[in-house]
Amino acid sequence: MKYEFIEKDGVEYVAFLQGERELRTEQDASDLIGACFERGISRLLLHADALSEDFFRLRTGLAGAVMQKLVNYRIRTAVVVPEDRLVLGKAKEMLAELKFGNAFRSFSNEHEAAQWLARDGG
Template sequence: MNYQIMEAKGKRYLYIKSKDSLIKSEQDAHDIISLCIEHDTDAVLLEGDSFSDDFVKLRTGLAGAVLQKFGNYIKVAVTIKEGQDFPVRFKEMVSELNTGNKFRIFTNLEDALNWILE
């Protein structure tokens, strides 16, 4: 996993950019949390084209497991390309998540960065 430790407004965060699908397995969540602990930060900015199919298909349970792990340990902002055709249930989940303070999805990197640095 390629990552950088960044700092802005006095806050450190883990920045991960991927051309592959984001969050393909629970192990990805474990790896991200481990990197945060290793680098003494609780904030992550993920940038990619889209999520893995298993993540957006809620029946697989991957999104729930990953979000629970993230919610217990870190604050995550994700930026993905605008115009993704996600399943209806996933869109509903995103609408609910985007009102919380632990995990949000953005289509604009600047908005994601501003939120992660709050």
Template sequence: MNYQVGQRGLIQWVELLPHQALITSENDALDWVGVCGELRALRLLVHESNLPEAFFDLRSGLAGGVLLKFSNYRMRVAAVVSAERASQGRFGEMVQETNRGSQFRVFQDATAAREWLAK
């Protein structure tokens, strides 16, 4: 199994295990939407190691495509990313913008990400 289910009260989320599950395409994002749907957990926690380099290079379009898939299915997604990576270039700008919203946020530690998902 390359994920685990977290829960606080009635709220559940799927957490991809670091270095074991990858989101390398929009189809991978849809696969995770399906897993979350089966578990009735419309929240997802991903780690930096679950995402390829292309995700952090906004010119590739991967981040936009993946996040759009999650948004279309009203998934709430938290990503645990190092502070250095989260502040780099255009990706850093995207992080600042998305962290104001309620669908996708970037955190430096998993505990904070889980707290946000549990709300």
């Protein structure tokens, strides 16, 4: 999995980037949590291109399982889904609802996501 540690305004977060491997399983989410804990970080930025299509097919249960795992481990997570990314059906509804969350939130660009992660609380 390809990720990097980023520091913005004195706050560190892990950014999971598009690479040759996408987040496809709950174990992949556990690996990202491990990367966070390795550095004592409780914030994560996920790019839509780094998420498998199953994440956006809600019937697979992957999105729910990943989000629940991140919430359980208190990893504040921002998901960047550019407006030009085609997301349909229930996944589109889920992303719309996530624009207002405190633990897991979606954004259309990385700048806004990073600003939110750098803020304290939500």
